[in-house]
Amino acid sequence: MSTLEIKDLHVSIExxxxxxxxxxxxxxxxxxxxxxxxxxxxGSGKSTLASTIAGHPRYEVTNGEILLDGEDVLEMGPDxxxxxxxxxxxxxxxxxxxxxxxxxLRTAKTAIDGEAPKLRTWAKEVREAMEKxxxxxxxxxxxxxxxxxxxxxxxxxxLQLELFKPKFAVLDETDSGLDIDALRVVSEGVNxxxxxxxxxxxxxxxxxxxxxxxxxxxxxxxxxxxVAEQGGPDLADELEANGYDRFLAAAAA
Amino acid sequence: xTETPExxxxxxxxxxxxxxxxxxxEGENLAAATNAADRHSHGGLGESAKELMSGSGSRGxxxxxxxxTGFPEPTGREEEWRFTxxxxxxxxxxxxxxxxxxxxxxxxxxQVTEGLEGVVVSTLRDGEAPRxxxxxxxxxxxxxxxxxxxxxLHIKVTEGTEVAEPIRVDITGxxxxxxxxxxxxxxxxxxxxxxxxxxxxxxxxxxxxxxxxVGEGATxxxxxxxxxxxDAVHVGQHDAEVGKDxxxxxxxxxxxxxxxxxxxxxxxxxxGAEAEMYxxxxxxxxxxxxxRTFVDHNAPRNTSNVLYKGxxxxxxxxxxxxxxxxxxxxxxxxxxxxxxxxxxxxxxARADSVPNLEIETGLxxxxxxxxxTGRFDDNHLFYLMSRGIPEDIARQLVVRGxxxxxxxxxxxxxxxxxxxxxxxxxxxxxxx
Numbered sequence: 001m002s003t004l005e006i007k008d009l010h011v012s013i014e015x016x017x018x019x020x021x022x023x024x025x026x027x028x029x030x031x032x033x034x035x036x037x038x039x040x041x042x043g044s045g046k047s048t049l050a051s052t053i054a055g056h057p058r059y060e061v062t063n064g065e066i067l068l069d070g071e072d073v074l075e076m077g078p079d080x081x082x083x084x085x086x087x088x089x090x091x092x093x094x095x096x097x098x099x100x101x102x103x104x105l106r107t108a109k110t111a112i113d114g115e116a117p118k119l120r121t122w123a124k125e126v127r128e129a130m131e132k133x134x135x136x137x138x139x140x141x142x143x144x145x146x147x148x149x150x151x152x153x154x155x156x157x158x159l160q161l162e163l164f165k166p167k168f169a170v171l172d173e174t175d176s177g178l179d180i181d182a183l184r185v186v187s188e189g190v191n192x193x194x195x196x197x198x199x200x201x202x203x204x205x206x207x208x209x210x211x212x213x214x215x216x217x218x219x220x221x222x223x224x225x226x227v228a229e230q231g232g233p234d235l236a237d238e239l240e241a242n243g244y245d246r247f248l249a250a251a252a253a
Numbered sequence: 254x255t256e257t258p259e260x261x262x263x264x265x266x267x268x269x270x271x272x273x274x275x276x277x278x279e280g281e282n283l284a285a286a287t288n289a290a291d292r293h294s295h296g297g298l299g300e301s302a303k304e305l306m307s308g309s310g311s312r313g314x315x316x317x318x319x320x321x322t323g324f325p326e327p328t329g330r331e332e333e334w335r336f337t338x339x340x341x342x343x344x345x346x347x348x349x350x351x352x353x354x355x356x357x358x359x360x361x362x363x364q365v366t367e368g369l370e371g372v373v374v375s376t377l378r379d380g381e382a383p384r385x386x387x388x389x390x391x392x393x394x395x396x397x398x399x400x401x402x403x404x405x406l407h408i409k410v411t412e413g414t415e416v417a418e419p420i421r422v423d424i425t426g427x428x429x430x431x432x433x434x435x436x437x438x439x440x441x442x443x444x445x446x447x448x449x450x451x452x453x454x455x456x457x458x459x460x461x462x463x464x465x466x467v468g469e470g471a472t473x474x475x476x477x478x479x480x481x482x483x484d485a486v487h488v489g490q491h492d493a494e495v496g497k498d499x500x501x502x503x504x505x506x507x508x509x510x511x512x513x514x515x516x517x518x519x520x521x522x523x524x525g526a527e528a529e530m531y532x533x534x535x536x537x538x539x540x541x542x543x544x545r546t547f548v549d550h551n552a553p554r555n556t557s558n559v560l561y562k563g564x565x566x567x568x569x570x571x572x573x574x575x576x577x578x579x580x581x582x583x584x585x586x587x588x589x590x591x592x593x594x595x596x597x598x599x600x601x602a603r604a605d606s607v608p609n610l611e612i613e614t615g616l617x618x619x620x621x622x623x624x625x626t627g628r629f630d631d632n633h634l635f636y637l638m639s640r641g642i643p644e645d646i647a648r649q650l651v652v653r654g655x656x657x658x659x660x661x662x663x664x665x666x667x668x669x670x671x672x673x674x675x676x677x678x679x680x681x682x683x684x685x
Contacts, residue, residue, distance in 0.1 A: 078639045098657035099651070144636075152385050
């Protein structure tokens with residue numbers, strides 16, 4: 001049983017117009033096996049939270065803390081966070097020219113586990129995970145994300161999620177740009193990782209559509225860098241019916 | 254690495270560095286004034302007609318010819334020489350024959366793959382077709398090499414022949430500072446398929462032309478490897494004409510040599526062809542490595558792609574890439590792209606990168622160009638690190654990946670591996 005705690009998190013970024021505050025005091029606690037959905041309008045800070053948890057250098061934490069089983073995550077580099085059991089499925093996965101998927105997956109797995117995976121079982125594990133996500137076997141020989149479609153990139157993010165077996169995963173708009181079949185395949189992958197590894201999940205999304213496949217235990221509504229409301233799955237249904245208007249009106253008042 | 258020129262050690266690099274009339278960041282107004290002094294005759298259409306079309310500074314109007322008097326000794330102010338250390342090229346630009354020609358003390362040794370079925374190896378005198386059918390000397394270096402080679406090496410792949418193994422031309426310099434002229438004619442007859450590998454090693458003052466005829470429906474790869482010792486000088490012009498529905502790929506890899514300048518060009522004989530040029534270079538302190546590419550879309554409905562990538566390390570490392578693409582009025586339906594990326598690994602190195610695109614018709618599928626020079630991409634690094642990969646290993650992967658993208662274009666595993674080992678040695682010099 002692990003716990004990821006986010007306490008009063010304030011984050012800013014440097015822009016050409018100067019420093020901009022994005023997160024203005026976010027607190028969340030996620031336990032193993034729990035699925036938390038974070039919903040909210042564009043620009044409310046959802047993706048900033050995701051990137052900050054992963055340690056992207058662009059985001060500066062000005063106050064608050066992130067703890068993984070009591071350990072200070074903000075003191076760790078992005079690589080150490082992944083080694084400690086955090087995983088970010090990116091909204092826009094990066095293409096890395098000249099680095100093959102096979103090499104990348106093996107290198108990352110070795111870094112996360114602290115030892116090289118056993119050659120024979122690893123190859124089989126990768127192949128089976130790819131099959132389940134309906135990723136063509138040929139992708140293993142291609143360069144990381146290079147020339148992949150938007151949907152293929154998202155599947156490959158979930159492939160990594162299944163292979164690396166993190167304690168906590170942050171899914172940053174994994175559903176955007178997916179057609180209905182791809183959405184189902186990707187959701188099944190997340191649910192497998194959840195069931196098999198007792199993974200805690202922070203699911204960031206605009207839309208309630210993915211929540212038909214991945215059932216959240218808790219829903220948090222993000223508005224203007226803060227959690228405006230939280231509740232159970234019912235809250236998502238209400239958002240689906242009424243949109244974010246009442247939260248936006250409250251924030252503007 | 255962003256897709257814009259950046260500063261290296263506080264100095265602007267790329268085309269912004271030097272201001273030339275008619276020469277914008279986009280490089281599309283090259284026609285204006287750069288070659289205003291050009292008064293020579295030109296191939297193809299008459300000069301006056303061409304000037305009406307695009308002005309005398311157009312890449313298509315650059316002087317070409319087989320007469321030495323058309324190419325005076327360059328001063329360094331000419332567009333085609335302004336980046337080049339001319340003093341070091343005195344030995345290859347002078348009108349001199351190969352040293353000790355015809356004796357066993359010739360400065361360069363040639364080894365050619367022989368005995369392949371459907372492959373004919375012979376020699377050609379000046380005037381003996383197809384010598385000079387494709388290559389059009391476009392600078393003084395090319396014309397002095399052309400006229401000082403009595404017997405050009407001719408390798409012909411006969412119609413319909415598919416050659417499974419690479420056809421190698423190994424050119425080995427035996428004496429630094431000793432002049433050698435070379436002319437190689439590669440001919441792929443219709444529907445043939447071949448990979449030619451020209452590998453340069455050793456030391457010499459080498460001036461070598463290569464011309465390639467890609468017949469209708471043929472598939473030809475030309476891999477030119479510059480793996481010279483660090484006291485070698487090499488200038489060369491590689492010209493290809495790509496036939497109807499043919500596929501052509503030229504790959505230039507330059508790792509060794511004190512000064513290397515290779516100009517790789519192609520044009521089309523008809524429609525429906527796909528042609529590519531790839532380049533990889535790695536410059537250390539004291540090296541000047543220059544590549545110039547010219548894609549001449551002189552016929553409709555052809556595709557071209559150019560990608561050159563370089564790495565630089567050490568204080569005086571210097572690289573130049575000039576990429577010209579000309580889409581002529583008649584080249585409707587053209588699809589063209591060119592890109593140069595330079596990875597600066599240490600302070601003090603300098604990379605010049607100039608993509609030039611001239612478009613004389615709007616009826617095209619696409620035409621793009623891009624150039625970037627800088628440190629490696631932080632987004633690549635973050636992606637790998639967010640998967641648990643430590644920074645030093647992530648850096649190694651990103652740098653090697655950057656360079657290996659070009660090696661992957663060489664479909665000869667033994668050459669790929671051997672070049673990867675050389676790159677590894679280069680990278681370890683500065684602990685990358």
